[in-house]
Amino acid sequence: MTKKDLSGFRPETKLALAGRDHDRSEGAVNPAVHRASTLIIPEVEGLYGDAKRTYALDGMAIHEALKEALIAVEGGAGVTLSSSGLMACVLPILAFARDKAEVLMVDSVYGPTRRFAGRMLKRLGIKTRYYDPMIGAGIGDLITEKTCAVFMESPGSLTFEVQDVPAIVAAAQAREVPTIIDNTWSAGVYFKPFEHGVDVSIQALTKYQAGHSDLLMGATLSRTHETAEKIRWAAKEMGVGTGPDDAYLALRGMRTMAARLAQQSASALRIAEWLKARPEVARVLHPAFADCPGHANWKRDFSGASGLFAFVLRAVDEKAVTRMLEGYCVMAMGFSWGGFESLITPSDLSLQRTAVPWRAEGPLIRLSVGLEHPDDLIGDLEAGFGRLAGA
Numbered sequence: 001m002t003k004k005d006l007s008g009f010r011p012e013t014k015l016a017l018a019g020r021d022h023d024r025s026e027g028a029v030n031p032a033v034h035r036a037s038t039l040i041i042p043e044v045e046g047l048y049g050d051a052k053r054t055y056a057l058d059g060m061a062i063h064e065a066l067k068e069a070l071i072a073v074e075g076g077a078g079v080t081l082s083s084s085g086l087m088a089c090v091l092p093i094l095a096f097a098r099d100k101a102e103v104l105m106v107d108s109v110y111g112p113t114r115r116f117a118g119r120m121l122k123r124l125g126i127k128t129r130y131y132d133p134m135i136g137a138g139i140g141d142l143i144t145e146k147t148c149a150v151f152m153e154s155p156g157s158l159t160f161e162v163q164d165v166p167a168i169v170a171a172a173q174a175r176e177v178p179t180i181i182d183n184t185w186s187a188g189v190y191f192k193p194f195e196h197g198v199d200v201s202i203q204a205l206t207k208y209q210a211g212h213s214d215l216l217m218g219a220t221l222s223r224t225h226e227t228a229e230k231i232r233w234a235a236k237e238m239g240v241g242t243g244p245d246d247a248y249l250a251l252r253g254m255r256t257m258a259a260r261l262a263q264q265s266a267s268a269l270r271i272a273e274w275l276k277a278r279p280e281v282a283r284v285l286h287p288a289f290a291d292c293p294g295h296a297n298w299k300r301d302f303s304g305a306s307g308l309f310a311f312v313l314r315a316v317d318e319k320a321v322t323r324m325l326e327g328y329c330v331m332a333m334g335f336s337w338g339g340f341e342s343l344i345t346p347s348d349l350s351l352q353r354t355a356v357p358w359r360a361e362g363p364l365i366r367l368s369v370g371l372e373h374p375d376d377l378i379g380d381l382e383a384g385f386g387r388l389a390g391a
């Protein structure tokens with residue numbers, strides 16, 4: 001899809017160059033934004049048939065440019081864009097679903113993906129079976145003739161278990177079952193699912209690609225042309241698409257994503273190390289730490305870590321935690337991540353695990369580290385621990 005061959009370049013260079021087609025932009029650095037529903041087709045012959053784009057829901061030049069950039073970074077044969085990261089998760093499941101089938105889903109999956117499985121998929125007669133994030137090759141024992149897909153999320157975006165993707169893919173491929181991974185944490189930069197044979201990779205572009213907490217969008221990338229077509233058609237049948245302005249913003253975000261990721265990654269690691277030494281903290285859940293479940297998989301398969309991790313407090317009074325959380329000056333509470341601003345969010349996992357019970361010493365707190373100076377964030381966290389202690 002990309003006109004220039006960018007495959008030899010590093011991610012920073014790919015992010016600067018991809019999708020910049022001179023003809024498409026009339027000479028401007030950035031592609032044009034066409035606000036369109038209707039496309040004028042001058043000839044009767046062009047009205048019907050699959051060959052040409054006939055309606056703007058199929059995407060305009062800006063969507064093509066964004067897709068080229070996504071493929072340049074992560075690889076794959078095709079991308080479908082959607083209105084949210086959640087839709088990007090749902091889409092491949094629906095594309096692979098069939099009557100009375102079963103989906104194998106990792107127990108640490110993003111909550112709304114789990115909710116979709118428990119409500120909508122269930123209503124459609126499709127069962128979901130949850131598996132231990134650390135299952136590895138053991139997934140083979142759960143695959144039956146009913147299995148229509150294995151869904152992974154690695155690391156889990158609340159508890160950060162890193163899955164053994166190559167082992168899971170090998171077991172699934174042996175039974176010809178497609179594999180899907182929510183790869184949002186790595187932003188497509190630090191982990192390359194297609195190099196491990198995964199069929200579908202999901203990016204919630206809302207997070208690092210957008211980077212500024214001002215848009216919602218998802219991308220479903222496919223390893224093969226055949227899978228890409230299957231997903232493109234599922235999206236077409238359901239009327240899934242995105243507006244041009246959001247696509248423009250997502251692509252603009254990608255231009256600076258490498259620099260943001262590098263800073264957020266370094267700050268997050270520094271803050272995680274500081275938290276590890278705090279007496280209030282029982283555990284830090286960061287894939288780069290040796291005690292994180294699946295750390296060896298992270299070390300083997302990833303080239304870095306993004307800015308999202310969590311820590312578990314020692315058992316503590318709930319009111320004290322509320323006092324701690326409500327008093328931050330630099331950070332704020334909110335459910336997303338990957339933006340320029342740091343977010344801190346408590347989480348109640350007790351209802352969200354069925355394969356392996358979640359056991360923790362105290363409350364789990366998730367941090368999305370932004371672009372603020374890490375010393376200011378550490379100061380903010382330190383003041384919070386003061387409030388936790390009742391000061």
Ligand SMILES: Cc1ncc(COP(=O)(O)O)c(C=O)c1O
Nearest residue numbers: 084085086110157184204206217
């Ligand atoms: C791991 C993961 N996947 C997907 C999504 C969904 O993205 P969106 O908010 O764009 O629906 C999120 C959102 O928080 C997420 O954390």
